[in-house]
Amino acid sequence: MNTLLDYISVFGHAIAAxxxxxxxxxxxxxxxxxxxxxxxxxxxxALTSFWALSIAVEGFLTPIARFSETLRNFGWxxxxxxxxxxxxxxxxPKTVNVIYATLTFVLVGQTVVDSLLPAFAGSxxxxxxxxxxxxxxxxxxxxxALVLVHNLYSITAPExxxxxxxxxxxxxxxxxxxxNLYTITYLTQQVPIELHAMRGPMMAVIAPILVLASMxxxxxxxxxxxxxxxxxxxxxxxxxxxxxxxxxxxxxxxIGGDYARLAQIxxxxxxxxxxxxxxxSGKFRAxxxxxxxxxxxxxxxxxxxxWIRFTDTIGRxxxxxxxxxxxxxxxxxxxxxxxxxxxxxxxxSGQLVLQSRWNWSTVEVPSRACTTRxxxxxxxxxxxxxxxxxxxxxxxxxxxxxxxxxxxxxPQTWIAVPxxxxxxxxxxxxxxxxxxxxxxxxxxxxxxxxxxxxxASYLAEYRSQESLSEVQRFDEFNRRMAFIMHDIKNLVSQLxxxxxxxxxxxxxxxxxADMIDTLQDxxxxxxxxxxxxxxxxxxxxxxxxxxxxxxxxxxxxxxxxLLHSLQSGQIEDLTxxxxxxxxxxxxxHLIQNAIDASAENQPITISARRRDLSVAIEVADHGxxxxxxxxxxxxxxxxxxxxxxxxxIGAYEARELARAMNGRLEVESTxxxxxxxxxxxxxxxxxxxxxxxDERAA
Numbered sequence: 001m002n003t004l005l006d007y008i009s010v011f012g013h014a015i016a017a018x019x020x021x022x023x024x025x026x027x028x029x030x031x032x033x034x035x036x037x038x039x040x041x042x043x044x045x046a047l048t049s050f051w052a053l054s055i056a057v058e059g060f061l062t063p064i065a066r067f068s069e070t071l072r073n074f075g076w077x078x079x080x081x082x083x084x085x086x087x088x089x090x091x092x093p094k095t096v097n098v099i100y101a102t103l104t105f106v107l108v109g110q111t112v113v114d115s116l117l118p119a120f121a122g123s124x125x126x127x128x129x130x131x132x133x134x135x136x137x138x139x140x141x142x143x144x145a146l147v148l149v150h151n152l153y154s155i156t157a158p159e160x161x162x163x164x165x166x167x168x169x170x171x172x173x174x175x176x177x178x179x180n181l182y183t184i185t186y187l188t189q190q191v192p193i194e195l196h197a198m199r200g201p202m203m204a205v206i207a208p209i210l211v212l213a214s215m216x217x218x219x220x221x222x223x224x225x226x227x228x229x230x231x232x233x234x235x236x237x238x239x240x241x242x243x244x245x246x247x248x249x250x251x252x253x254x255i256g257g258d259y260a261r262l263a264q265i266x267x268x269x270x271x272x273x274x275x276x277x278x279x280x281s282g283k284f285r286a287x288x289x290x291x292x293x294x295x296x297x298x299x300x301x302x303x304x305x306x307w308i309r310f311t312d313t314i315g316r317x318x319x320x321x322x323x324x325x326x327x328x329x330x331x332x333x334x335x336x337x338x339x340x341x342x343x344x345x346x347x348x349s350g351q352l353v354l355q356s357r358w359n360w361s362t363v364e365v366p367s368r369a370c371t372t373r374x375x376x377x378x379x380x381x382x383x384x385x386x387x388x389x390x391x392x393x394x395x396x397x398x399x400x401x402x403x404x405x406x407x408x409x410x411p412q413t414w415i416a417v418p419x420x421x422x423x424x425x426x427x428x429x430x431x432x433x434x435x436x437x438x439x440x441x442x443x444x445x446x447x448x449x450x451x452x453x454x455x456a457s458y459l460a461e462y463r464s465q466e467s468l469s470e471v472q473r474f475d476e477f478n479r480r481m482a483f484i485m486h487d488i489k490n491l492v493s494q495l496x497x498x499x500x501x502x503x504x505x506x507x508x509x510x511x512x513a514d515m516i517d518t519l520q521d522x523x524x525x526x527x528x529x530x531x532x533x534x535x536x537x538x539x540x541x542x543x544x545x546x547x548x549x550x551x552x553x554x555x556x557x558x559x560x561x562l563l564h565s566l567q568s569g570q571i572e573d574l575t576x577x578x579x580x581x582x583x584x585x586x587x588x589h590l591i592q593n594a595i596d597a598s599a600e601n602q603p604i605t606i607s608a609r610r611r612d613l614s615v616a617i618e619v620a621d622h623g624x625x626x627x628x629x630x631x632x633x634x635x636x637x638x639x640x641x642x643x644x645x646x647x648x649i650g651a652y653e654a655r656e657l658a659r660a661m662n663g664r665l666e667v668e669s670t671x672x673x674x675x676x677x678x679x680x681x682x683x684x685x686x687x688x689x690x691x692x693x694d695e696r697a698a
Contacts, residue, residue, distance in 0.1 A: 343358075
């Protein structure tokens with residue numbers, strides 16, 4: 001029998017050494033970034049291969065085997081620490097770092113103790129104490145390593161756990177086997193040759209699992225949860241496991257004989273395989289959660305944690321987060337561990353329609369998702385429908401006319417949660433059946449009602465924001481229309497004056513040429529107005545640039561001279577820093593206002609001169625003028641005008657355009673005498689720098 005076990009040990013460890021060696025070479029040759037985490041992964045795999053090879057060549061009780069096992073454990077411990085340290089959102093407690101440091105110290109002590117074994121070979125008592133110490137240190141390390149594996153998995157955010165599930169399960173299997181091996185050795189005071197021999201085949205099984213994990217996830221990236229708590233439950237579980245091992249080992253020792261060895265091996269492999277199958281299972285975790293909440297806690301929910309999770313899901317969208325309505329479904333589904341759901345909301349007629357799905361593409365929702373009584377039933381009762389009870393005829397509160405057939409016909413439909421806001425149905429959420437089917441108790445119902453009301457308020461706020469946004473778009477359209485109507489009025493006035501002058505000067509060729517230019521300019525402006533009116537117009541004002549003010553004023557006078565008598569006063573050859581189109585638009589408003597306020601025979605004077613670091617463009621008329629009270633309270637107020645049929649927009653728009661170019665608009669006016677509007681715009685920079693400092697101070 002020993003010969004067979006020797007063959008199993010040699011070939012098993014040789015195969016494990018070959019597999020881990022090949023895995024290390026493959027990882028080294030992969031075209032992935034050489035991060036610290038990846039380097040330590042290769043080191044840990046290579047040290048595992050060296051450990052298996054040393055046992056295959058020298059045996060499991062040799063000094064090289066003990067030393068290589070210590071190196072293997074150190075490699076994987078370092079890899080886990082690097083994995084934790086480089087995780088996103090790292091906020092681990094100091095307790096975890098202390099455990100890593102303690103286990104490193106244990107490995108150092110283990111190396112020192114193993115090195116003393118040859119020196120005490122001649123003293124049975126000292127040799128026995130040394131072996132006992134080495135055995136205890138290995139048990140301590142196995143327990144601590146399992147605690148760290150559990151901690152590393154539990155603190156990882158749920159969305160990234162899939163990436164480390166297989167490697168963590170593999171490490172748990174390795175150290176669970178070691179813990180069983182050394183615990184049995186400690187309790188029986190004998191070397192379990194069978195367990196040492198089967199260690200190689202077990203490691204050979206672990207290698208393909210690590211290969212699969214590497215293929216599924218190239219970097220094994222961690223994203224740590226915000227709330228990183230070291231859970232004492234892992235220590236309790238491992239302590240309970242050790243106690244169970246003592247009881248079972250003692251019972252097997254009483255049985256004695258070859259059956260004890262067989263039972264020990266069977267128990268070891270059974271527990272290891274069971275852990276590999278059950279621990280990664282979502283269904284098992286859901287079952288454990290239900291049983292723990294039912295039997296060990298006064299309340300099913302940790303309300304603080306649930307509320308934080310709920311608000312984070314709905315209220316903290318990230319760049320890659322799901323749309324709002326999907327987050328609403330998920331926030332409620334997570335409370336009951338439901339894997340999927342849909343959201344129905346009322347349309348304009350009050351009928352429920354499908355708004356969004358979350359992980360539930362199979363449910364068929366008709367275009368008319370409810371009956372005429374559905375909304376009224378849920379508004380009146382606020383009843384949470386459990387479809388299993390409804391199908392079994394045990395739900396006396398539900399109204400048959402209010403529940404559509406498609407809801408009860410789908411066996412995956414579990415519960416319906418109404419979202420009622422101020423006695424109005426804001427929506428209805430249907431949740432799919434969870435992994436572990438259960439009935440709702442009073443605490444579930446209370447929790448869902450409270451959360452349902454909160455979600456209903458979020459939905460109502462969302463719809464209010466949409467309505468407000470629509471109103472704002474209409475308001476923007478109306479504001480744009482007001483400015484455009486003012487510009488259209490100015491164009492109509494210009495064309496009316498042009499038509500009146502055409503009766504007197506139609507035969508003049510020069511007038512005809514100027515009239516054509518004016519008509520073309522008016523057509524260009526009207527096309528621009530139509531573009532501004534379009535909701536798809538994305539045009540933006542030009543960037544300010546250097547503009548020759550004399551050329552701009554002469555061009556404006558040339559365009560307006562057919563409409564009224566315009567005179568140019570002193571116009572200095574200056575350069576301003578502005579948007580020429582905006583300046584022309586301001587001058588157009590000011591000149592048109594002056595024309596409207598002046599008699600036909602009263603000329604309008606336009607001049608430009610330098611004032612400090614600005615250019616002052618003046619538009620003066622001898623019209624009816626304005627009172628100081630009107631200038632102070634009405635002139636720049638939208639929709640206030642002293643002219644018959646005026647819009648009260650021109651002066652306001654001219655002032656706002658001037659401000660947008662870092663300028664300003666000044667007004668001087670006297671009733672019955674006339675008005676002077678002065679547009680102040682900044683000089684171009686190179687001209688401003690040429691002004692003497694004493695002139696600037698003045």
